[in-house]
Amino acid sequence: MELDDIRQAISSTDQQLLQLLAKRRELALAVADAKLSQNKPIRDQQREQELLVSLITQGKALGIDAQYVTRIYHVIIEDSVLQQQAKVQGQLNGVNGPSVRVAFLGGQGSYSYWATQKYFTRRAERIIELGCDSFNEIVQAVETGHADYALLPIENTSSGSINEVFDLLQHTRLSIVGELTHPIAHCLLGIAGAELSKVRQVCAHPQVIAQCSQYLLGLSNVKIDYCDSSSAAFTKVKALQDPTIIAIGGEEGGQLYGLEVLARDLANQKDNVSRFIVVARKPVVVAKAIPAKTTFIMYTGQQPGALVEALLVLKQHGISMAKLESRPIPGNPWEEMFYVDVFANLADYAMTRALEELNNITKFVKVLGCYPSEDIEPTQVIAG
Numbered sequence: 001m002e003l004d005d006i007r008q009a010i011s012s013t014d015q016q017l018l019q020l021l022a023k024r025r026e027l028a029l030a031v032a033d034a035k036l037s038q039n040k041p042i043r044d045q046q047r048e049q050e051l052l053v054s055l056i057t058q059g060k061a062l063g064i065d066a067q068y069v070t071r072i073y074h075v076i077i078e079d080s081v082l083q084q085q086a087k088v089q090g091q092l093n094g095v096n097g098p099s100v101r102v103a104f105l106g107g108q109g110s111y112s113y114w115a116t117q118k119y120f121t122r123r124a125e126r127i128i129e130l131g132c133d134s135f136n137e138i139v140q141a142v143e144t145g146h147a148d149y150a151l152l153p154i155e156n157t158s159s160g161s162i163n164e165v166f167d168l169l170q171h172t173r174l175s176i177v178g179e180l181t182h183p184i185a186h187c188l189l190g191i192a193g194a195e196l197s198k199v200r201q202v203c204a205h206p207q208v209i210a211q212c213s214q215y216l217l218g219l220s221n222v223k224i225d226y227c228d229s230s231s232a233a234f235t236k237v238k239a240l241q242d243p244t245i246i247a248i249g250g251e252e253g254g255q256l257y258g259l260e261v262l263a264r265d266l267a268n269q270k271d272n273v274s275r276f277i278v279v280a281r282k283p284v285v286v287a288k289a290i291p292a293k294t295t296f297i298m299y300t301g302q303q304p305g306a307l308v309e310a311l312l313v314l315k316q317h318g319i320s321m322a323k324l325e326s327r328p329i330p331g332n333p334w335e336e337m338f339y340v341d342v343f344a345n346l347a348d349y350a351m352t353r354a355l356e357e358l359n360n361i362t363k364f365v366k367v368l369g370c371y372p373s374e375d376i377e378p379t380q381v382i383a384g
């Protein structure tokens, strides 16, 4: 067979693969309806185990190794579960409409832009993008009704919590209605002809600079230029057309601005992942069929053991904590507001009781939202 013919056969096989994936998605969405009517949870890891074992056996017979099958299957299952969760949540809260207006940091090509696409493509036919220059502007866009949702990065595996966003949450009336994680692969990007050895200026968002701090220590005589977003950094580098001025951002984003990759994998942590939250004016309820998280803030006062007492309440109700963060309270030096993420649905009896008790023993408690957990732990096959 000639090269062109083989390539044509590959393209047609890929097309069939895509058609099958689309068909599988449709079936998964039908499963979601069947499960709701039978009061069953969306995730069924026993079924996933059985499927995976069977696929690995079938793969072996076709000469496809188990690791390859497992990797592909994990991606497919994650998509299947997230599609089902989005559908169920949309039906329950009546929110999945033809279009949504979403405020996020930066413009096309920023990390928040890709996260917005990832999250809302499952929920609306059309995304009306409202790129903003600051976290404050993003929150205001929703508060004033110019946007339906805001997408905000809240923590990152390399740089930790994003304090500015935590502080905004303390003072907003918006509710957290969703979360998602997104891998962040930082690259150095320059115009055609740029060379790493000649770089004099690096343009990037302060969070990006923090996530790549170790790599940047290795670049000598380089000026750091803090930008509002990765897309703002791309725009600047493209406009200046100077091969000694480069940006840090995602490869796909840089490509939108005609920039080329000079170096990859710049983050301090190999697994560099950001968690984003989605906020809206109205809270949502989370279907029982979906694992939920609840976020609340509390001020315990400074008496000895106050935080321990509060955390014991969670323990007594069998509620697991996903995250605990503290931030200063403006105007009250050395006093701290605690942010708590728990694996629980606000509608659960245990959660309701725990909040009542926390209300009694702390000085202030406020629920920031209850939302579906998008942590889809991959199912592993038990050997044997």
Ligand SMILES: O=C(O)C(=O)C[C@]1(C(=O)O)C=C[C@@H](O)C=C1
Binding pocket: 028, 031, 032, 042, 043, 044, 045, 047, 048, 051, 076, 077, 080, 081
């Ligand atoms: O079979 C189911 O119960 C499904 O929801 C479908 C499916 C899948 O995509 O194969 C997805 C999620 C479950 O955890 C198990 C399997």
